Amino acid sequence: MYSPKNSPPFKIITLEQLKKSINASEFFPQDASFFTVHIDSVRYLHCGSDLKFIAYSNLSDRINSFTNWFGPETPSVKDIARAGFYYTGNSDICCCFTCGTQCNQWKPDANPWKEHILSFPTCNFLRKNQPLEYINLVHENYLLAQQFICCECKNNPKDIVFYPCGHLVCCKDCGKNLTTCPACNTAITEKFYAHFD
Known part of the structure; x- marks a missing residue:
């Protein structure tokens, strides 16, 4: 039986690797009955990983989740979806399909990739789609900027x-x-x- 204690080593395989594999046990644990895959709709597959919402692993499904979106026009819903987020249907809360981090209170000048990095810099989707140097730079700049923010209100600069x-x-x-x-x-x-x- 699958449990976090005996989970297999983390592996990511492409759809092509899955289709070409003759021996599925190469990628899946012996008792893989817990995992169902719809091959035509999955771009990549996480085994023993932290993939939270597989239903939104497809970009078009994430974009379609924004049908009742009432958040700001910018950033665009396509940009938010490209950064791994789908709309939860509550307020302006968006959730990453991979790591489950949530972002809200979107500002017009917000960069969805940066928001994702600041919320959960170790997200596997993020690390697959953005250079590690960029992730580190955004995270380090945020930490540096926080050193100059008031410790009481956490809004104004220290002065x-x-x-x-x-x-x-x-x-x-x-x-x-x-x-x-x-x-x-x-x-x-x-x-x-x-x-x-």
Whole structure:
């Protein structure tokens, strides 16, 4: 019986490999009765992997899921679907068919591939369709940008330095009423505005 403890090694096979394979046991565990495949509709197959929603593995099926979409016109539903997402039918929530990560609150300038990377950078679909260098760059840029975001509101840039500890952790709006530093709990005696170009 299949279970995560005795799952087979992760393998991805193409439709052509599946059609050409004479001995299916090369790709499937001995007890593969848990897995049903519709050969004509599957672009690739994950065995023992984390494929969450196989019904949306086809791009056209993901695009068709957006028939009742009321989210923004940009990014386009085709771009969202190309990045592995299908529409869940709730609000503007989209879900990746492979990793199951969900994205919502789409902004007009949003890049679906970047949103996918920021939500789940190790997604197999993402790694198959985007260069690893691009994934790493987007993820590293996000982490770097987060170092400059206020630790309190998580929205504005940090721009207040607390004295005597010297920590730069808050924006001026969040820092104006603080009496102790959120980073070290030191009593704040002075606050300095830091401006970065």
